[in-house]
Amino acid sequence: MKDEERAVRPRRADARRNEVTLLEAAAAAFVASGVEAPVRDIAARAGVGTATIYRHFPTRADLIIAVYRHQVEACAEAGPALLGSAPTPYDALREWIDLFVDFLATKHGLAGALHSDQSGLDSLHTYFLDRLVPVCTQLLDAAAEAGEIHAHLTGYELMRGVGNLCIGAENDPRYDARRLVGLLVTGLRRTT
Amino acid sequence: MKDEERAVRPRRADARRNEVTLLEAAAAAFVASGVEAPVRDIAARAGVGTATIYRHFPTRADLIIAVYRHQVEACAEAGPALLGSAPTPYDALREWIDLFVDFLATKHGLAGALHSDQSGLDSLHTYFLDRLVPVCTQLLDAAAEAGEIHAHLTGYELMRGVGNLCIGAENDPRYDARRLVGLLVTGLRRTT
C-alpha cells in the first residue's frame, strides 16, 4: 500500500515536486490568461524549462486535462446522484447540465479549446466526451423513459450543444450561456 | 457612373485582376481546407506572394469577410422578405435561422473562426454581428409582438447561440447542428 502510494508516477523526488508545482502554475495561468496561456508562460511561472512540462505531460492538452480532472470527475459522479435526489429525471438532467455549464463558464476559454481544430487539443475533447457523454445519456434515457422529453437527441449531441453554447460566455455580459442552454433544455421537453 | 464603377478600389489593372484572383483562390482554399487555410496556401493558389494578400486585405479576417460578403448580405436581406411571406412571424424567424444555419454549416470552420480568440479575427465576428443582429432582432420583436414567444432573448444572444451551435458540425455525422438549433428555437416558443 505504502509502496503503491509512493510508486505513483515519477520516481525521483524532484520530479514529483515539479509535477505538483506545474499543476499549480498551470491552474494559476489558466485563471489569469485562460486555458490558451502559452506553455512558456506556465513554465516561467513554475520556474522550470519548457521541456520539463512535456516530460510530465506529453502535450498541452494533457496538462489541461490534469488540471481539470478532479472537477470533471466530480461532475460525472454528480449525475447518478442527482437522478436519486431530484424530483424527476428531467429535473435531474436540468440540474446536472447547470452544473456542467457553471463549470465551463468559470474556465476562461475552456469551452472554446474543446472544439478548436487547432494544434493537438483533440485529446481534451475526447476526454471530456468519454467521461461525460455516458452520464448525460443515462440522464437523458431516464427522462425519456419517464415520458418527460422526446428522445430525439443523443447524449453526445446534447453535450456538444451545451459545450458549444458556453463558448465565449466568460467575457461577454451581453451573452448569457445559461439562458441559452436553459432554452435548449426547455426545447427538449415533451409538449403534451 | 462608368467612372464610379471603374474607380472602385485599386487603380492599376493588374491590382484589380489580382484582387479577383485572390478572392477566387481564397474561396477555393476555404472549400478545400476550411477557412483556417494558411495565407501562404491561398497566395500560392493565386500565384502571388503573401504580401499581395495583405495589400488588398489588411488582415486574414478581411479576406474571409470579402469572400462571404455576398452570402451574408443575401441572408440579411432575406429576413424582412420572410417576414412578409411566412405564415407567422415565428415561422419567419425559424426559416431565417434555418437559412443562416445552412450557410454556416457548409463553410468548413467558419462558425469556429467567428469565435476564436486567436489572431485578429474579431473583425470577422464584428462584421457578422453588425449585419445580422438587427435582422434577427427585427424577427424576434415581430414574433414577440405576435405573442408567439417570450421576449427574454436578445437578437445578439440568439445569433451567438446559433453560431456557437454550428461549430464543428461540418465533419461530424453524430452532431446535427440543425436539430440543436431547432430545439433552441422551440424552447423560445410560448408554452400557452
Added chain:
DNA sequence: CGTGAAGCGGGACGTCGTTCCGTTTGTGTC
C-alpha cells in the same frame, strides 16, 4: 519612350507548440 509611383515577391520577424541535446542532480550501492 522615359519616369515615378503603385504594385509585387519572398524573405524576415515574433509567437506558438513541440523536440533535441548537453548538463545537472537525485539515489542505490559500496
Added chain:
DNA sequence: GACACAAACGGAACGACGTCCCGCTTCACG
C-alpha cells in the same frame, strides 16, 4: 561518505503560423 549512472533538467532549436519590410518589376501617364 563517495561514486556512478540513469533520471530529470534548462534552454536553444525546429517547423508552422500571421504579418511586415525591402529591393525589384511593371503599369500608365506625359
